[in-house]
Amino acid sequence: MMRDVDYIISGGYVLTMVEGASAIRNGAVAVSDGKIIDVGGEKEIAQRYNPKAAAGGRNKAVLPGLINAHTHAAMVYFRGIADDLPLKEWLEQHIWPAEGKWLSDEFVGDATELACCEMLQGGVTTFNDMYFFGDSSAHASKRMGMRAVLGAGVLDFPSVAARNADEYIKKAEVFIRNWLGDELITPSIAPHAPYTCSPETYMKAKRAAERYGVPLHTHLSETQYEVSEAMRKYGKPPVKLLDEIGFLDTNVVAAHCVWVDEEEIGIMAKRGTGVAHCIESNLKLASGIAPVVSMLRHGVNVALGTDGAASNNDLDIFSEMAFSARVHKSMSGDPTAINAFTALSMATSSGARVLGMHDKIGTLEIGKAADIVVVDLNKPHLSPFYDIYSLIVYSMRSTDVESVMVNGRLVVDRGKFLPKDEQEIMDKARWWKDRIADIEQTGKS
Numbered sequence: 185m186m187r188d189v190d191y192i193i194s195g196g197y198v199l200t201m202v203e204g205a206s207a208i209r210n211g212a213v214a215v216s217d218g219k220i221i222d223v224g225g226e227k228e229i230a231q232r233y234n235p236k237a238a239a240g241g242r243n244k245a246v247l248p249g250l251i252n253a254h255t256h257a258a259m260v261y262f263r264g265i266a267d268d269l270p271l272k273e274w275l276e277q278h279i280w281p282a283e284g285k286w287l288s289d290e291f292v293g294d295a296t297e298l299a300c301c302e303m304l305q306g307g308v309t310t311f312n313d314m315y316f317f318g319d320s321s322a323h324a325s326k327r328m329g330m331r332a333v334l335g336a337g338v339l340d341f342p343s344v345a346a347r348n349a350d351e352y353i354k355k356a357e358v359f360i361r362n363w364l365g366d367e368l369i370t371p372s373i374a375p376h377a378p379y380t381c382s383p384e385t386y387m388k389a390k391r392a393a394e395r396y397g398v399p400l401h402t403h404l405s406e407t408q409y410e411v412s413e414a415m416r417k418y419g420k421p422p423v424k425l426l427d428e429i430g431f432l433d434t435n436v437v438a439a440h441c442v443w444v445d446e447e448e449i450g451i452m453a454k455r456g457t458g459v460a461h462c463i464e465s466n467l468k469l470a471s472g473i474a475p476v477v478s479m480l481r482h483g484v485n486v487a488l489g490t491d492g493a494a495s496n497n498d499l500d501i502f503s504e505m506a507f508s509a510r511v512h513k514s515m516s517g518d519p520t521a522i523n524a525f526t527a528l529s530m531a532t533s534s535g536a537r538v539l540g541m542h543d544k545i546g547t548l549e550i551g552k553a554a555d556i557v558v559v560d561l562n563k564p565h566l567s568p569f570y571d572i573y574s575l576i577v578y579s580m581r582s583t584d585v586e587s588v589m590v591n592g593r594l595v596v597d598r599g600k601f602l603p604k605d606e607q608e609i610m611d612k613a614r615w616w617k618d619r620i621a622d623i624e625q626t627g628k629s
Contacts, residue, residue: 190592191215192235193556194226195246197572200548201532207572213246215554218592223548239587239594243562245572247528248548249309249331249555249590250501251535254401254439254460254489256315257299257325257332258292261616262494271407271469271495279494280343286620287344293320298613300328301601303499306582309555309590311499312437312460312489312539314374314401316345318359322369328603329595331555333539335374335401336360338389340381349385353392360396368591370399370541377403378422379413383429390431399435399540402426405448406440407471423448432457437538439489441479442472449475453482458538461530463507465491476508477516480526487535501531502582509577524573558587 191214198211200223212229214222222229240246259279266278292315303311310331315321318336325332336356338349346352353373360371375381375389386402393400405411405422414422423444426432434456441452441459452459461476479486488504490496509527513519536546545555559576561569563584569575588596595602 186232186234189214189216189221189233189235190237191554191589191594192229192233192238193246193558193589194229194238194240194242195244195558196242196561197245198223198548199245199247199528199572201248201529202547202549203533210242211246212240213548213554213556215556215589215592218554220548220550220552220554222550237594239589239597240558243560244586245559245561245576246548247557247559247576248532248546249557249588250307250531251487251539251546252303252308252311252490252499252501253437253458253487253535253538254462254491255299255311255313255499256492256494257311257313257499258295258315258317258321259492259494260299260302260499261286261291261295261613261620262492263497265494265620267497269469271471272409274469274495282620284344287316289317289320291616292317293324294612294616296321296324297328297604298609299493299499300325300330301604301606301609302493304328304330304588304590304595305585305601306500306502307557307559307585307588308499308501309557309588310535310539310541310545312401314376314439316343318371319362322363322366322371326368329368329590329593331368331545331553331590333370333372333399333401333541334363335372335399338373338375338381338385340385349381349388353388356389357392357396360398364396364398371396372399372401374401377406377410378425379410383418383425386426386431387429390433393435399437400431400433401437402439404438404441405443406466408443411443421448423451427451427455435540439491440466440471440474442466442474444475446478449479449482449484452479453484456485458485458487460487460489460538461508462489462491462504463511464504465495467507467511468497469495473511473515477512477518477521480522485534485537486530487538488530500582502580505531505577524571524577527577528573554589554592556589557585559584560586
């Protein structure tokens with residue numbers, strides 16, 4: 185007797201991204217109640233299940249939802265506000281003042297909707313965020329049907345979000361209690377960076393995270409300036425500093441990690457700390473290039489992140505895959521470094537491990553959440569091809585995404601964004617841009 189299911193999603197190729205498993209030719213995934221209940225050949229799946237709806241097709245590929253392991257989603261409203269500048273100047277003279285003027289519940293909620301719309305249409309089903317006004321970001325992410333790990337930002341100095349470190353952490357704990365156990369939202373605590381948070385603040389954040397069993401998210405060794413400041417203040421580089429105080433652990437996501445040496449990489453591997461590699465942002469800000477090949481050799485879990493759209497200037501993980509695979513070949517002098525399967529793993533299964541969510545997402549396996557992407561292979565720039573992993577990493581674009589499912593709910597269907605009117609989201613973004621540009625250019629309030 186055939187079993188009723190919500191969806192059968194089929195493709196000429198099904199990429200489970202399970203280590204050691206080959207792509208399934210003419211495969212399918214059966215989905216029911218938000219979960220994957222079967223994966224296999226299309227004919228066998230069709231014989232076992234009676235779907236209410238179907239997606240995909242023969243000229244398609246089916247893969248796990250992509251994971252953006254480090255971003256600041258609401259900064260999408262600052263896209264292009266200050267380009268071609270070094271990080272310190274960009275941050276201190278442009279971004280922080282703009283945030284001081286504009287950040288609010290309304291701004292963050294509206295901007296997060298735009299960021300989710302962009303990411304979902306590009307095949308990203310989960311993002312790991314660090315920002316402020318977390319409740320607004322969480323509500324917006326849920327409206328868009330997107331999975332998110334939302335880090336409540338912590339600083340040692342005042343901002344529109346709080347007056348001091350203790351208030352940031354107190355607000356973070358309220359945010360965590362509001363969202364702990366939610367199906368799509370995972371709350372976390374995000375001490376910003378070693379040059380904006382003292383060791384004492386880092387450990388306060390860690391103790392709070394441990395009380396609730398939530399992740400930690402921080403910037404780490406992003407620039408030479410950050411490393412020199414740590415050496416000046418504490419006599420040791422940021423990774424050693426955070427390790428010696430007991431901060432580094434398996435529940436820590438460290439973004440960037442550009443300026444780390446072999447010893448520090450060994451420390452991160454030993455502690456099980458995950459790295460979010462943001463190559464496009466690091467290139468654009470001339471921060472440097474993280475030694476990812478060495479990290480992988482040491483066994484560090486490495487994921488891909490876009491950083492915020494103000495420093496990238498998009499939220500495109502397909503592009504991050506392509507850049508990472510190509511640049512590290514050149515940097516290492518080894519054309520086999522970061523092969524196509526590894527690059528796609530960094531955006532899927534490794535991303536899930538870095539976020540501590542590998543039991544739920546990152547691969548297409550029975551029992552995992554139905555976070556699934558269908559891409560269209562019937563495009564001139566994708567024809568012909570001989571290896572599906574190579575095609576995705578070196579030739580595919582985010583615009584080749586056709587359908588996207590999160591937690592068993594279709595949010596993009598054959599190119600149509602379903603959660604909300606896309607034009608309304610963009611119109612609102614333009615309305616905010618006009619307000620911001622008027623003040624930035626004229627100084628009027």
